Amino acid sequence: MHADVTSRTIEEAEVALQQTLGPDYRLMTLVSPNIARRARPGQFVHLRLPGLDPAYLLRRPFSLHRAVGDRITILYKQVGVGTAAMARLRSGDRVSVMGPLGNGFPPLPDGFHPLLIGGGYGSAPLFFLAERTSQKGVVFLGGKGRTDLLGDSDFKALGWDVHMATEDGSAGCKGLVTAMLEKWLAEHSSLPTVWYACGPDGMLRAVALLAVEHGVQAWLSLDRRMGCGAGVCLACVVKIQDPEKAGSWKWARVCRDGPVFESRQILWEGEFA
Amino acid sequence: MSVPRLETAIGRIRMKNPVMTASGTFGYGTEYADLVDFRQLGAMVVKGISLEPWAGNPPPRLAEVRGGLLNAIGLQNPGVEGFTRDYLPALRELGIPVIVNIWGRTLEEYEAVATRLEAAEGIAGLELNVSCPNIKEGGIAFGTDPAMLERVVRAVRKQTSRTLIVKLAPNVTRIDPLARIAEEAGADALSLINTYPAMAIDIETRRPVLSNVTGGLSGPAIHPIAVKLVYEAVRAVQIPVIGIGGIVEARDAIEFLIAGARAVAVGTVNFTDPTAALAVVAGIRDYLVRHNLSDVSELVGSVRGP
Numbered sequence: 068m069h070a071d072v073t074s075r076t077i078e079e080a081e082v083a084l085q086q087t088l089g090p091d092y093r094l095m096t097l098v099s100p101n102i103a104r105r106a107r108p109g110q111f112v113h114l115r116l117p118g119l120d121p122a123y124l125l126r127r128p129f130s131l132h133r134a135v136g137d138r139i140t141i142l143y144k145q146v147g148v149g150t151a152a153m154a155r156l157r158s159g160d161r162v163s164v165m166g167p168l169g170n171g172f173p174p175l176p177d178g179f180h181p182l183l184i185g186g187g188y189g190s191a192p193l194f195f196l197a198e199r200t201s202q203k204g205v206v207f208l209g210g211k212g213r214t215d216l217l218g219d220s221d222f223k224a225l226g227w228d229v230h231m232a233t234e235d236g237s238a239g240c241k242g243l244v245t246a247m248l249e250k251w252l253a254e255h256s257s258l259p260t261v262w263y264a265c266g267p268d269g270m271l272r273a274v275a276l277l278a279v280e281h282g283v284q285a286w287l288s289l290d291r292r293m294g295c296g297a298g299v300c301l302a303c304v305v306k307i308q309d310p311e312k313a314g315s316w317k318w319a320r321v322c323r324d325g326p327v328f329e330s331r332q333i334l335w336e337g338e339f340a
Numbered sequence: 341m342s343v344p345r346l347e348t349a350i351g352r353i354r355m356k357n358p359v360m361t362a363s364g365t366f367g368y369g370t371e372y373a374d375l376v377d378f379r380q381l382g383a384m385v386v387k388g389i390s391l392e393p394w395a396g397n398p399p400p401r402l403a404e405v406r407g408g409l410l411n412a413i414g415l416q417n418p419g420v421e422g423f424t425r426d427y428l429p430a431l432r433e434l435g436i437p438v439i440v441n442i443w444g445r446t447l448e449e450y451e452a453v454a455t456r457l458e459a460a461e462g463i464a465g466l467e468l469n470v471s472c473p474n475i476k477e478g479g480i481a482f483g484t485d486p487a488m489l490e491r492v493v494r495a496v497r498k499q500t501s502r503t504l505i506v507k508l509a510p511n512v513t514r515i516d517p518l519a520r521i522a523e524e525a526g527a528d529a530l531s532l533i534n535t536y537p538a539m540a541i542d543i544e545t546r547r548p549v550l551s552n553v554t555g556g557l558s559g560p561a562i563h564p565i566a567v568k569l570v571y572e573a574v575r576a577v578q579i580p581v582i583g584i585g586g587i588v589e590a591r592d593a594i595e596f597l598i599a600g601a602r603a604v605a606v607g608t609v610n611f612t613d614p615t616a617a618l619a620v621v622a623g624i625r626d627y628l629v630r631h632n633l634s635d636v637s638e639l640v641g642s643v644r645g646p
Contacts, residue, residue, distance in 0.1 A: 075374055077615070115612060122406040124559055124612050163613075165375075294402050294409065295611040297375075299367040301413050302402035318395065318416065323371070 075166060075297075076101045082160045083138060089214045092144050092188060093154060100137035102166045108196035109263075109288055109327045112139065112166035113296035118152040126165060127153070128293045128322070130192040130265070139164075142191035142217065168296050169326045172196050172263050172286050179261045180204050183227075184248060184274055186266020187215045192288055194218050196263055203227050204260075205251070209244025209270065213237040245273040252281060262286065268335075275330035285330040291321040298323030306334040344628035345635040346621070348382070350580050350603055351503030351528030353437045353464045355382035358636055359593065359621045362584050362607035363387050363441035363467060363507075364413065368427040369434050372614045380618050383437040385605060386427070388469045389457075390442070391449045393419035403540045403549040408559025408586070409608050410540050412552035415443060415469075420456045428462060437464035439505065447495050450482075454499035465502050468493065468527075471509035471534035483509040483534075489518060490525045497526030505582065508532040508573070510562070515569045516576035523577040530573055531582035531605065533566045559608040560586040567599050574600030574641060588616070590623020597624070600641035 080099035087093055102112060113126040127149040133140040145154050156162065172192075175181050181204035183193040190208055197206065205228045208216045212235045222229045231239025232247040240247050244266075262285035264274045271287045278285035294300035304318040307328065316334050319325060346357035360383040366372060368386060378384065396416030403410040418426060423440075431438045440463055444450035450468070457463055470483030470492060482492045493506055506522040508515065510533035519530055535556025540549040548554070566585025574581050583596025584605040593604040606617040613619075624636065633639060 077375060077613075120406075123404055124409065124608065125404050126612055165614075292400060292402060294411075295365075295614075297367070297614065298371045299365065300402065300411070300611055301364075301396065301416050302399070302411070304396075304399060304401070304416075 074105050075168060076105075077163060077165045078102060079161050080139075080164045082156050082158055082162060084158060085154070085156060088142065088217060091214055092142060092217060094132065094140055094142055095153060095156065096138050096140045097162060097164060098137055099139045099164050102164055103134045103137050103139045106131050106134040106139060106167040107171040108199050109172035109192050109286075110167040110169045111192075111296075111326060112141070112164050113168060113293075114153070115163035115165075116149060116152045116156070117160060117162060118155045119149060120152075123148060125294060126163075126296060128168070128296055130288065130326070131167065131195055132191040133195055133198065142188055144188050165296060169322060170324070172288070172327050175200055175202055175261055179259050182248070182260050182262045183207065184209075184244060184262060184264040184266070184270070185217075186210065186244060186270040188217055189264070189266030189270070189288070190217045192265050193263060194221060197222055197225050197227055205230065207232070207244050207248050207251070208239075209233070209247070209266070211235060243270070243273070245270060245277060248274070249277060252277070264288070265290075271330075272335050275333065275335070278330045286327050287330050287333065288326045289321050289328065289333075290326070293322050296322045307332040308334065342634070344625060344633060346625060348603055348636060350383075350505065350582065351465060353383060353439070353503045355437060355603060357382040357621045358597065358603040358624070359617050360385055360439070360582070360603060360605045361610060361617050362605035363469070365607040365610045369431040369438075375614045376618065378434045378436055380621060381436050382603060382621075383439055383464065384431075384434065385439045385441055385467055386423075386431065387417060388415045388441045388443045389417050389420050389423045389453060390415065390444060391420055391452045391456075393417065393422055397552045400549060400551055403555070405538075405540055405557070405561075407561030408557050409611070410538055410550065410555040410557055411535065412550045412555035414552065420453045424456070424460045428460060432462035438462060439465040439467050439503075441467040441469050441507070442496075443469040447492055450492050451495050451499050454496045458500050458502070463502060465505055465528075466496070466500055467505040467507050467531060468496055469507050469534070471507055480509050480537075483507075483518070484512055486517060486521050490521050493522050493525035493527055503528045505529045505531050507534055508569075509534050510536050510565055510569055510585075515572050519573040519576040523579050527579060529580045529582060529602075530577065531584055532569050532573055533562065533585045536562050536565060558586065560588050560592075562586045563592055567595055570596055570601050571599040571643065587620060590620045590627060593620045594624060594627055594639070597636065597639045598641075598643045600643065602640055
């Protein structure tokens with residue numbers, strides 16, 4: 068699609084640091100020079116976790132939260148056997164990392180203002196993008212409660228304008244991040260913007276609808292269950308508009324053709340071209 | 341001692357070593373091009389190609405289970421025309437034998453795919469998929485019914501001059517009659533096994549994990565099943581047998597060779613480590629050195645009695 072995927076590698080990376088980020092989230096920093104050097108915002112890595120029960124075979128995909136010098140950082144939530152094994156890793160442990168994978172976010176076009184919309188740990192790749200985008204913009208973070216809003220102070224430290232929303236009202240506006248975005252848009256209708264979003268499907272779908280309504284380009288990073296991470300197994304497919312045949316769809320591999328798609332490309336469940 | 345000889349042959353396909361990558365696990369040659377030196381592989385088998393482009397099943401298509409993977413991709417593929425136009429040119433450049441796995445919903449579709457590929461250049465052989473558990477018509481029905489198996493092998497044999505490999509299903513009461521039928525109908529080789537029909541249920545939602553309800557199990561969980569079936573098939577036929585199923589490392593491949601397989605195909609482990617097949621080649625070579633064998637053929641079928 069909009070980026071090539073020709074410079075991947077598999078390397079044994081050393082865990083440099085494990086940090087907690089509130090009660091539910093963690094940051095893992097790995098020394099992975101060949102991947103750190105090549106990675107662009109929106110790309111991901113596929114990890115083979117040494118502490119994982121060997122009865123489970125697959126690597127685990129994680130979007131890149133940062134890539135600085137020879138290090139990469141992953142932001143994760145402990146949700147299953149893979150992330151539990153990850154949480155047990157300590158400094159000095161070694162992890163096989165395949166990457167960088169996927170297309171990544173396309174760069175901000177000149178004359179546009181970037182808006183980042185993150186749901187929960189969907190803010191992870193957006194921070195990488197903010198770090199690499201010289202033009203400061205606006206960040207919208209949403210989550211169920213305060214502990215799901217990640218990195219707000221980091222975005223602020225970069226000079227970005229941060230708006231927060233929680234469903235339970237424990238921080239920022241009470242309600243959905245997309246409602247907050249909509250309100251902001253009403254107040255800034257003349258500003259030319261490009262959107263970058265990552266989060267749960269429900270949020271992305273709402274962002275996609277708003278993007279159409281406002282005639283804005285919105286780049287969405289999708290999260291799907293993956294097998295190989297390299298475009299081979301065809302497990303992580305999503306329906307997209309077939310660019311060659313108006314009115315029909317085709318499968319795209321989130322791992323290889325994505326994970327970033329322009330919002331109009333995606334056909335959500337129940338939607339057929 | 342000198343470097344042991346790893347060359348082997350499957351029908352008219354000459355391989356520099358007995359290790360190939362299994363259908364559906366290695367793409368079309370470009371996906372791993374920057375990570376794997378393809379020239380070190382014995383051969384590669386391309387994912388199942390049908391007459392028309394095929395969308396496969398809706399997601400979820402994959403479930404990770406203990407000891408393996410459960411998949412119901414449903415044979416998504418670009419169709420024979422799309423394949424020869426968009427994918428075959430890059431495959432020709434790999435410098436290794438390319439085997440194309442083919443499937444159909446009817447006898448006529450199998451014949452038509454074989455005919456179209458006969459006209460294409462750069463294909464070493466066909467692997468007849470009569471054993472996919474994940475499509476509603478055709479597929480596994482051809483591989484488990486002796487009369488249908490004979491008809492489809494005979495029909496495709498008439499259409500192709502290339503080495504014809506028949507990929508058998510594991511879920512049969514006895515493998516030897518089916519192996520013999522495939523041989524008598526004109527197969528140059530057999531490959532076994534395909535995935536084993538299986539199922540997983542999400543206990544929270546109480547729904548099947550796969551959209552297709554059932555899928556095919558691959559990975560180390562099925563390796564001993566595959567060893568047994570290879571062992572039995574080898575005893576039933578004269579043609580070469582390719583051992584497939586749950587190879588993770590060289591020792592698994594060596595087991596197949598000892599059981600009588602002339603070659604092996606590495607599948608599911610490619611998803612974890614795309615270079616796994618190359619490690620298997622190196623491991624076989626080390627084993628031969630360690631056991632003072634100068635040629636891999638000395639290992640093939642060397643299984644002893646209990």
